[in-house]
Amino acid sequence: MMKLIAPTAALHASWLENLDEWGGIQQDGAGVRRAEAKGLDLRSAEDFGTWVDTLRADERPGSHLPEGYAPSIVRWAVENDDYLGAIQLRSALVSRSLQELSGHIGYSVRPSARRRGVATFMLRSMLETAMDQGLEKVLITCDDSNEASRRTIEAAGGVLESVRQPDDFARELGYPNPLRRYWITL
Numbered sequence: 001m002m003k004l005i006a007p008t009a010a011l012h013a014s015w016l017e018n019l020d021e022w023g024g025i026q027q028d029g030a031g032v033r034r035a036e037a038k039g040l041d042l043r044s045a046e047d048f049g050t051w052v053d054t055l056r057a058d059e060r061p062g063s064h065l066p067e068g069y070a071p072s073i074v075r076w077a078v079e080n081d082d083y084l085g086a087i088q089l090r091s092a093l094v095s096r097s098l099q100e101l102s103g104h105i106g107y108s109v110r111p112s113a114r115r116r117g118v119a120t121f122m123l124r125s126m127l128e129t130a131m132d133q134g135l136e137k138v139l140i141t142c143d144d145s146n147e148a149s150r151r152t153i154e155a156a157g158g159v160l161e162s163v164r165q166p167d168d169f170a171r172e173l174g175y176p177n178p179l180r181r182y183w184i185t186l
């Protein structure tokens with residue numbers, strides 16, 4: 001049975017298989033950039049443990065958060081101790097980048113686990129967490145051409161606000177395509 005769990009160092013081997021499947025492409029919502037910013041090598045068991053601890057600590061506000069970071073909750077979808085995907089809830093749109101580009105929630109599913117409802121399951125569960133956190137609505141964005149993500153968001157009740165054309169700011173941060181902006185009222 002699929003479950004959503006907090007990041008754990010116990011799944012290092014399975015997480016690395018997932019990393020190899022991605023072949024260097026960014027995994028949305030996994031918090032990998034947080035490891036890169038700290039210079040961690042996620043292939044090392046020790047650094048992986050430090051990263052997991054960092055993700056858990058990032059759930060709380062405080063001076064350990066980098067500038068422009070809101071407290072955030074990362075959860076992993078797992079099945080029989082296999083890592084399937086990750087989803088991240090940013091508690092507030094505290095930066096221009098969150099407001100204009102990435103929104104409250106980001107997620108990704110490892111290539112070998114796609115089209116089995118993992119993203120749909122993760123998003124539904126995380127929306128309950130968002131509600132528990134007192135959020136009234138969440139912004140979720142996706143590339144205009146990302147049909148899988150669009151369908152995931154729409155199935156969870158996402159209402160399209162607009163499709164924004166990229167500006168220089170968006171391009172600089174790696175969003176070169178038109179971006180669909182959805183709100184989900186909780």
Ligand SMILES: CC(C)(COP(=O)(O)OP(=O)(O)OC[C@H]1O[C@@H](n2cnc3c(N)ncnc32)[C@H](O)[C@@H]1OP(=O)(O)O)[C@@H](O)C(=O)NCCC(=O)NCCS
Nearest residue numbers: 028107108109114115116117118119120142147148149151
């Ligand atoms: C987008 C992504 C998270 C979807 O994950 P998933 O677990 O395969 O999605 P699900 O199985 O829950 O399917 C969700 C919907 O997308 C559809 N879908 C899934 N893959 C699809 C594809 N390649 N093409 C078209 N539709 C697709 C499913 O049919 C389903 O729609 P339906 O309920 O109307 O049938 C996954 O493809 C991924 O990780 N992509 C790369 C990272 C990314 O784009 N993240 C989102 C950034 S906003």
